[in-house]
Amino acid sequence: MKMSGGVEWALHCCVALSEAGAPVTAAKLAELHDVSQSYLAKQLQLLSRAGLVRSTLGQSGGYVLTRAANEITVLDVVEAIDGVQPAFRCTEVRQRGPMAVPPERCDTPCPIARAMDSADRAWRESLRAVTIADLIADVNRTTPPEILAGAREWLGA
């Protein structure tokens, strides 16, 4: 089981966008994080489709967050990039084979699927409890101030 690597980039971009305030181009975000520009554009498109960022075209264009940082959860970003489908998908094994249970007797979900869904809900609930604003607060607390100031200036330039 592996989450799309783009999730990490997208979260870093959300943090940067919130700190910048003004529109930032995909090229600048890619350079700041030293990642593939073309591929990062794809992740930003996904964020745009999900309505988390708004893109501005033309000169002095770029991406801006559509909501305040404390109104965007980590789960929002994860679902925008990685999709909303749970990692486990029940294939109804009990309805197959020589001892198959007839479909009309399967009103309750398979116990295995139930356990997986419960775990999936716990996972999502944990991600929903953290917002971009929380991440920013942690970043501001743990990174050297001079680097923070430099990054803010670099983003604006």
Next chain:
Amino acid sequence: MKMSGGVEWALHCCVALSEAGAPVTAAKLAELHDVSQSYLAKQLQLLSRAGLVRSTLGQSGGYVLTRAANEITVLDVVEAIDGVQPAFRCTEVRQRGPMAVPPERCDTPCPIARAMDSADRAWRESLRAVTIADLIADVNRTTPPEILAGAREWLGA
């Protein structure tokens, strides 16, 4: 993000093995669940490597659980098949690009990684709380008795 489909099969196999008591061959398990025999063998190998099942060779051989059903958690099976690595892997983006944070200043983990790890722990904790015995109890409660009896007899035959 997608979990290996073999996890579902492996869990069904553990339930079946616990109900059987005697060794069951991979071929019988595959026929019971109507899945690819060759591929199911791969999953059973992984369970064997993890020490959850013991294989017996030769005639009248097969697989048996090494522990009681209430001593095997769903998490044990998931980690045996899908691996123990978390879905999210931090690539230390903060240490890259023009505003890179020097490694010696990165004693605390990245806030993004921390949020992901917390969610991952919640997920695993939820899976650890459910045992194969719990699954069996649910199965016995929700499936028609005649099918249960038939399956037990079919496994023994």
Next chain:
DNA sequence: CTTGACTCGGATAACTCTTGTCCGAATAGA
């Protein structure tokens, strides 16, 4: 108003990982 350059967006290949299959080594019973 015209021009120009810069932006994002979707369609297009390369690659990695999962899925699926096969045959050989080892074993228990006759």
Next chain:
DNA sequence: TCTATTCGGACAAGAGTTATCCGAGTCAAG
């Protein structure tokens, strides 16, 4: 001793992710 049956690891095919490019649209300046 022999035979039938078992599991185990090595071997291809497919799907999904990763990475890239070029065109449509837009804003700003001249």
